[in-house]
Every structure is written in C-alpha cells, then in structure tokens.
Amino acid sequence: MNILILGSGGREHSLAWAIKQNPKCDRLIVAPGNAGIAAIADCADINILDGGAVAVFAEENAVDFIIVGPEAPLAAGVADRLRSAGFLVFGPSQAAAQLEASKSFTKDVCTDAKAPTAAYQHCKTAEAAKDCVRTQGTPIVIKADGLAAGKGVIIAMTEDEAFAAIDDMFDGSFGTAGAEVVIEEFMEGEEASFFILSDGKTILPIGTAQDHKRAFDGDQGPNTGGMGAYSPAPIMTPKLTQTALREIIQPTMDEMAKRGTPFQGVLFAGLMIENGWPRLVEYNVRFGDPECQCLMMRLGGQVLDLLQACSEQRLHEVQVKWADDHALTVVMAANGYPGAYEKGTPIHNLDAQPEDSQHMVFHAGTGEKGGQIIATGGRVLSVTARGTTLAEAHEKAYAMAHSIDWPDGFYRSDIGWRAL
Numbered sequence: 001m002n003i004l005i006l007g008s009g010g011r012e013h014s015l016a017w018a019i020k021q022n023p024k025c026d027r028l029i030v031a032p033g034n035a036g037i038a039a040i041a042d043c044a045d046i047n048i049l050d051g052g053a054v055a056v057f058a059e060e061n062a063v064d065f066i067i068v069g070p071e072a073p074l075a076a077g078v079a080d081r082l083r084s085a086g087f088l089v090f091g092p093s094q095a096a097a098q099l100e101a102s103k104s105f106t107k108d109v110c111t112d113a114k115a116p117t118a119a120y121q122h123c124k125t126a127e128a129a130k131d132c133v134r135t136q137g138t139p140i141v142i143k144a145d146g147l148a149a150g151k152g153v154i155i156a157m158t159e160d161e162a163f164a165a166i167d168d169m170f171d172g173s174f175g176t177a178g179a180e181v182v183i184e185e186f187m188e189g190e191e192a193s194f195f196i197l198s199d200g201k202t203i204l205p206i207g208t209a210q211d212h213k214r215a216f217d218g219d220q221g222p223n224t225g226g227m228g229a230y231s232p233a234p235i236m237t238p239k240l241t242q243t244a245l246r247e248i249i250q251p252t253m254d255e256m257a258k259r260g261t262p263f264q265g266v267l268f269a270g271l272m273i274e275n276g277w278p279r280l281v282e283y284n285v286r287f288g289d290p291e292c293q294c295l296m297m298r299l300g301g302q303v304l305d306l307l308q309a310c311s312e313q314r315l316h317e318v319q320v321k322w323a324d325d326h327a328l329t330v331v332m333a334a335n336g337y338p339g340a341y342e343k344g345t346p347i348h349n350l351d352a353q354p355e356d357s358q359h360m361v362f363h364a365g366t367g368e369k370g371g372q373i374i375a376t377g378g379r380v381l382s383v384t385a386r387g388t389t390l391a392e393a394h395e396k397a398y399a400m401a402h403s404i405d406w407p408d409g410f411y412r413s414d415i416g417w418r419a420l
C-alpha cells in the first residue's frame with residue numbers, strides 16, 4: 001500500500017513512524033514533512049491546502065491511502081476533494097470539520113444532541129459580547145468563533161480582561177476567526193483528551209491522554225499548542241469513559257449523521273471532569289499534537305489497520321489491542337515560544353538518542369542545513385518514551401531531553417506531575 005500523510009509536525013512524524021511498522025505499508029510519503037520525517041519517509045513539497053494539487057500528486061505517485069493530519073486542510077475541504085477524485089481518505093469532510101472550525105456550530109450541535117457542555121452565548125458584536133459579560137460576571141471564557149491555531153481562547157478573571165479580549169477579537173487580532181465570538185461559562189475541573197474513531201456509523205474509542213497547555217512549569221505562563229502529554233489519562237476510568245461515550249460522543253455523532261454530515265475520522269474530545277462527571281470543552285477533528293505522539297507510541301503498527309478500517313467504514317470489524325503501558329512526551333520549544341523566537345539554531349546530540357519501540361524523538365519544527373539539524377519552528381521536538389509505568393516513561397523521556405544539546409530551546413520539567 002502506498003500511503004500519503006499530509007502535515008509536518010510531531011503528530012505526523014509519529015503517525016509515519018507507527019504506520020511504517022505495519023507490513024502493509026509499502027511506500028510512505030509525507031507532505032511537506034520535516035527533517036525527522038525525512039529519515040523514515042519520502043517528503044514531498046506540495047501545498048496541502050490545495051486539494052487539487054494533492055490529488056494530482058497522489059495520482060502521479062499511485063497513492064492508495066491519504067491521511068490528513070492537521071485541521072487546516074480539513075476545514076478547507078481537502079478531504080472532500082480527494083474523496084471525490086476517488087481516493088481512500090482518513091479525515092472528515094469540510095462540513096463535519098465544522099466541529100473544530102466553528103465554536104458556535106459545535107455549541108448548536110451540543111444543544112441539539114443534549115451533550116453536556118458549558119453554557120454559552122454567541123455574539124456578533126462587541127457590545128453584545130460585553131453585555132453578556134456584564135450579566136454573567138467573571139471568571140468567564142471568551143472564544144474567537146473560527147480557527148485561531150489554539151490561540152483564540154481567553155479565560156478572563158476580571159471584567160476589564162474580558163472587555164480587552166473582546167475588543168482584541170473584534171479589532172481583528174485573530175483575523176476573520178474573531179469576527180464573531182462565543183462567551184462561555186467558566187468550567188472548573190480536570191481536563192482530559194479523549195480520542196474516538198468514527199466511520200459515520202460505528203465509533204471506536206482509541207485512547208486517552210492529558211496535555212499541558214501552559215508554557216512553563218507549574219502550569220504557569222502563556223497558553224501554547226501543548227508542551228507535553230501522557231497517555232493514558234488516569235482520570236478517564238472505564239466508568240467515566242462510558243459516560244463520556246454515552247452522554248457526549250455518541251449523541252454528537254448521531255446528530256452529525258442526522259444533519260446529513262456524518263463524521264468520518266478521529267474525533268478529539270477535550271473534556272472537563274468535575275466530581276466524576278464529564279462535560280465537553282471542545283472538539284477537534286484530528287489527532288492532538290503532542291497527544292498523538294503518546295498514542296502512536298502505544299498503538300504501533302496496528303494504527304494503519306484502524307485508520308484504514310475507519311476510512312472504509314469497517315470499524316465494526318476491528319478492535320484496538322492495548323498493552324498495559326504508558327507513554328509520555330516532552331516538547332522542546334524554541335526560547336521565546338509561544339511569542340517571537342529565533343529560527344535556524346542548531347540542535348546537537350540527536351544522533352545519540354535511542355530509537356526503538358520505547359524511545360523516539362519525534363520532530364516538529366526542524367530542518368537540515370549542511371548535514372546539521374536546525375530548529376525551524378516554535379515547537380521543535382517531541383521527546384517520547386514508553387514504559388510499564390508512567391514513572392518509567394517519564395524517566396526515559398527526561399533522560400533523552402536532558403542529553404539533547406540545544407541551548408536555544410527549553411522544555412518543562414514537570415510533564416505528568418498530576419498523574420505522578
């Protein structure tokens with residue numbers, strides 16, 4: 001089978017790494033990929049937001065299966081375009097990707113599906129949004145309606161902060177994503193990420209994780225795309241998992257099917273858990289990054305069979321085989337991230353890192369210059385390890401992170417603290 005993965009982050013490196021282990025995988029191409037991915041797959045420089053260009057490339061390269069990693073091509077309808085060209089595709093349609101691309105859409109779906117989530121109001125003007133804040137009081141959550149690369153959510157502790165966030169959004173600091181906002185009740189509790197495959201008819205839970213969104217130790221500092229993660233999430237007990245499936249996930253999938261836009265792909269539910277009861281924070285329509293790195297390390301080669309069954313609407317035929325294991329990933333980011341950071345700084349001692357079923361340094365923002373690996377992005381490496389306990393995975397991942405020599409990067413020293 002010739003497989004094409006779209007994307008260039010740590011998520012896509014881990015997907016490629018796992019899929020490569022499956023004997024069904026003949027040729028593996030990742031577009032555009034990165035320096036780490038280039039070591040295990042062919043990289044192709046194509047514009048993944050252009051479905052037509054991807055279709056032409058896939059045709060020329062006799063691709064049998066296309067896996068879409070990030071949300072932007074999904075929201076742009078690339079999966080639809082490829083499906084209509086006859087390709088087998090993993091990833092939801094543009095209509096179903098609204099579950100991530102529009103917060104107000106998701107809120108409407110949750111209302112119709114009776115899925116528990118924070119109370120909310122959808123506001124189209126700054127004045128309406130401010131009135132809502134005055135009525136609701138603080139703390140309160142202000143969200144840009146559209147895709148904002150994980151940056152469109154402000155948790156305001158005071159009315160002034162809330163007003164400033166609203167002004168920012170309506171002044172265009174999130175581009176068109178902020179043209180409308182959702183004002184949401186602040187939910188207390190512990191967060192967990194829950195990953196479910198759906199083929200439009202059948203759902204199959206494939207794992208849980210927790211990530212660390214803040215930049216610095218002790219969950220301090222600005223919000224990021226995620227500075228580390230571990231899987232499984234201890235808070236997601238079998239009972240809680242069943243409750244989330246029954247009260248949130250299945251009703252949402254049923255509602256999407258009822259609307260004529262069934263969801264096909266991986267649903268990433270961000271849950272807030274308080275007193276043993278889950279509520280939805282948000283949906284994403286792709287694997288989480290860096291949560292995916294932990295899931296892939298635990299699932300290994302079977303992930304290709306699962307994604308293929310999902311895309312062929314055969315999920316009822318397959319099962320997930322879990323080892324009783326744990327994985328943890330530490331993200332190494334460029335100094336300054338999530339703000340401004342330097343590009344092109346060299347990373348040393350990567351060659352000395354172990355690469356096996358228990359250890360892997362997944363690359364996110366890396367490139368190669370004169371044989372030297374350099375940092376090209378904000379989140380740069382995802383140092384991942386597996387163990388029979390979380391403590392063991394933690395020790396192995398940090399041993400690798402400590403020995404990577406990159407003076408221009410930083411990482412959190414407390415990934416997994418809640419579960420350890």
Ligand code: AMP
Pocket residue numbers: 118141150153155184185186187188191213270281282
């Ligand atoms: P989102 O982009 O929707 O995942 O939001 C980013 C982060 O903001 C989430 O992971 C939560 O930590 C936090 N958050 C979002 N909505 C709420 C809410 N209603 N109550 C409390 N925290 C929230």
Ligand code: GLY
Pocket residue numbers: 150211225226284287288289290291
């Ligand atoms: N780590 C969170 C995300 O991928 O959105």
